[in-house]
Amino acid sequence: GENVEQHPSTLSVQEGDSAVIKCTYSDSASNYFPWYKQELGKGPQLIIDIRSNVGEKKDQRIAVTLNKTAKHFSLHITETQPEDSAVYFCAAREGSGGSYIPTFGRGTSLIVHP
Amino acid sequence: GAGVSQSPSNKVTEKGKDVELRCDPISGHTALYWYRQSLGQGLEFLIYFQGNSAPDKSGLPSDRFSAERTGGSVSTLTIQRTQQEDSAVYLCASSSGSSGRYTGELFFGEGSRLTVL
Secondary structure (H helix, E strand, O other): OOOEEEEOOEEEEEOOOOEEEEEEEOOOOOOEEEEEEEOOOOOOEEEEEEEOOOOEEEEOOEEEEEEOOOOEEEEEEOOOOHHHOEEEEEEEEOOOOOOOOOEEOOOEEEEEEO | OOOOEEEOOEEEEOOOOOEEEEEEOOOOOOEEEEEEEOOOOOEEEEEEEEOOOOOEOOOOOOOOEEEEEHHHOOEEEEEOOOOHHHOEEEEEEEEOOOOOOOOOOOEEOOOEEEEEO
16 A cells, blocks of 8 residues: 655744655555645645646645655745644545545644744 | 534543544535544544445454444444544545545544543
8 A cells, every 4th residue: 555754743944944844655656645734623724736747836835846756745835934833744645546545644743933 | 614524522431432423524525534643643544435335444443443424424433442542533534536526635624532541
């Protein structure tokens, strides 16, 4: 089955700095890579996703890059703000006719200091 | 509300007792997932329901865990003879399934926090 590794487990930055979270996956059949943000006491919420036919996707201050050859993908947050503080999860899923069950990484706790 | 609803939000039980956790998915969503979130362990897949297909139970950690989904909507996760290591947050999510409108997004509830004493 799929295995997703996520690093770092904790990331502390100053407001305004950039933050990068990295994930690797094992199953070359995976073709969908979402990122979820979980605020304290809430369920995870999708913030951005990327499919295997593109290498990069941006949405305002967040971007995701994908390297299918190396089987890794990254989340980039620029100009971090205190409200970005949360736990971020990456995931990988194979979905073309197969299971639609995403495998999640262990999460990164991002702390943005004002 | 239009979101995924889970109950109870918090449950404290004694070791050996049975517990039931309920999930009410978004109306019209055909796929329903249960995940377990333990401290520092990320999101551990438990079980997946898709429409009328047989559920994928490959993530259930032991035969003390079971789940059902009645009428393609509400789901109940049951843990029998609870153990202290069952303490975790149990998250339910739904999605529009594998139809042409499927985007891949899972919509999570706020979870049920289970504490086994």
